[in-house]
Amino acid sequence: MTEFISELFSNIFGNNVVLATIIVSMVPIMELKGGIPFGMSEAFWGANALTRWQAFIFAYIGCFIVTILLYFLFVPIMKFLKKTKIFKGLAEYIDNRVKKQSKQIDGSNQENLTQTQIENENKNVSKKRFFKVLGVLIFVAIPLPLTGVWMGTCIAVMLDLNFWETLVAVGVGNLIAGLIISTICVIFPQFTHILIYIFLVLVLIVVIIEIIRAILNKKSVKNK
DSSP: OHHHHHHHHHHHHTTOHHHHHHHHHHSTTTHHHHHHHHHHOHHHHGGGOOOHHHHHHHHHHHHHHHHHHHHHHHHHHHHHHHTSTTTHHHHHHHHHHHHHHHHHHHOOOOTTOOHHHHHHHHHTHHHHHHHHHHHHHHHHHSOSTTOSHHHHHHHHHHTTOOHHHHHHHHHHHHHHHHHHHHHHHHHSGGGHHHHHHHHHHHHHHHHHHHHHHHHHHHHHHHHO
16 A cells, blocks of 8 residues: 555656645645655655655645635635535535634624623624634644644634734644644654554545535435
């Protein structure tokens, strides 16, 4: 299995581990958490494997590019997909998923508040924005599937964070996640390729669960 993957990436990227690490880190769900052990794995790259800090830096660059692009493109892409017949259901599912996560981080609900309470809430706008940034930061810092820069940036957009607030929240959170993953890879260097397999299995499980949820939600909507 390892030899097959090694040969596959060798055919695609040659010995350009840097480019491979950046691209893998830009892939949804994989991101930096998969990019770091991927770039460091001697089982995949042999003598061309990156050091801890090289893998961290280039994986971080890949995620940084995603954050910038996604911040500006998420809303227009969602609007476009919702207008298509093929991708409308997928777009609505992603939109609902992000909204659900953003509500958990926001923690505020003005629907049932009186006018006085709303006014008091608005006085604490700066404080609320700080906790929104902190919430996104903590969310991204957790090194698990679906808690990376893709979901984190989308949540930041839904929470109406500005560009710089988003960069700080997602960037620092991703920095923490990267340090955790790279430290694990340093402690267990012989298992970097195994970490990738474990992460791929987790990704597969998450994808299956999300597909099942989407199907069940679709059925429940039809039955109403």
